[in-house]
Amino acid sequence: MASTGRLKGLRAVRRDLVGEWLTESVTAETVSRRLTAFNRSVVLAVLRAHVREYPWLEECTFLEFGSGGRDEHVPGSDQDNGLIVRGNPDQDELEEACQDIVVALDGAGIPLCPGEVMVSNPQWRGTPDEWLDRLSGWLANPAEKGPWQSGLILDFLPVFGPGGEALALLGRLREFVRTRPMVVARLADELTDYRLPITMFGSLITEKSGPHAGTLDLKHSVQAHITNAARILSLKHGMPESNTCDRLRALQADGHVSSRHGMALLAGWEYLQRKRITLGLELEEAGTQPHSRIDPGALSGDERSTLKDAIRAAEKLVRLVQAGSSL
Numbered sequence: 001m002a003s004t005g006r007l008k009g010l011r012a013v014r015r016d017l018v019g020e021w022l023t024e025s026v027t028a029e030t031v032s033r034r035l036t037a038f039n040r041s042v043v044l045a046v047l048r049a050h051v052r053e054y055p056w057l058e059e060c061t062f063l064e065f066g067s068g069g070r071d072e073h074v075p076g077s078d079q080d081n082g083l084i085v086r087g088n089p090d091q092d093e094l095e096e097a098c099q100d101i102v103v104a105l106d107g108a109g110i111p112l113c114p115g116e117v118m119v120s121n122p123q124w125r126g127t128p129d130e131w132l133d134r135l136s137g138w139l140a141n142p143a144e145k146g147p148w149q150s151g152l153i154l155d156f157l158p159v160f161g162p163g164g165e166a167l168a169l170l171g172r173l174r175e176f177v178r179t180r181p182m183v184v185a186r187l188a189d190e191l192t193d194y195r196l197p198i199t200m201f202g203s204l205i206t207e208k209s210g211p212h213a214g215t216l217d218l219k220h221s222v223q224a225h226i227t228n229a230a231r232i233l234s235l236k237h238g239m240p241e242s243n244t245c246d247r248l249r250a251l252q253a254d255g256h257v258s259s260r261h262g263m264a265l266l267a268g269w270e271y272l273q274r275k276r277i278t279l280g281l282e283l284e285e286a287g288t289q290p291h292s293r294i295d296p297g298a299l300s301g302d303e304r305s306t307l308k309d310a311i312r313a314a315e316k317l318v319r320l321v322q323a324g325s326s327l
Helices: 009-023 028-053 055-059 091-107 128-140 164-178 181-193 218-236 244-253 259-285 301-323
Strands: 061-065 081-084 156-160
Touching (some): 028 055, 081 128, 181 218, 181 301, 218 244, 218 259, 244 259, 259 301
Antiparallel strands (some): 061 156
16 A cells, blocks of 8 residues: 555645644644544554455554554654454464554554554564553563653553453553552653753753754653653543543642643643644645754744743643652
8 A cells, every 4th residue: 555655645635634723713632633533544544454455453453552542643643553463363464464554554644653662563562461461561660661651551542443452451551550659659750851941040941962952842841741740640540531631621620730730731731732733734844754843032922931831830740740749
């Protein structure tokens, strides 16, 4: 499919749709949910096409991790996927099918994951028992260094194939975290790996050297704090939500964050996500791989103020988690 170019047209369709949605009076949250649903329909089409050649795929479950599992895609969101394997397929066929799937998705405008969190990597496929042992092992072992550190494996959804077992697995993992304070503490410790990009005097901090000097990464420097901290609090309190905005609303409703702080977090997330969507669309239209880096000096005064408010709201949430105030 990818080699014959039959999927390339989906890139233009996706760009046009996102452009139309941005002109509507809808939130960035809504645009992200729609974009995730569009990408998910592409995944389903690719998998259904591959079932014709690999009938055993129909018994398997295709999982979306990370932003896909949270309905938070932006233009350029890459693949984060896994496969629950059933039916004991031939191993060579399994390898061939998985390689074909990720290449086809890349051809359809869902880029390959730089960290290889994809079904083409044997570490991200296995039987139900193998998945349970692997994921719970990653969470339980403090010396383990892997993708779970970003909370990736705690936000996933089955998008193709039987879903009951996958949802049960997700429930068991979340219960594993909720009932083990040391696991929660390790997840909270990961927040210290980040430095929020604002000084005590309110100046925005940009990268000092290298190819991205003078820029600030909205995703990794700011929004990731909100996503990760909201996940930790939600898991600790046994909340079922996966989407970050849904988690923030639930935390606010249950009093784990104040009403004012919750509103500031939602406003900050909305600003950051809209900026990332708009920037991603502009870069795609220019033929450049989307990213989340901006030059703060190019922002208007109002935008800089909004960005600083978002950073301060994120910092307050991170400190709340680190201090254990809501744990």
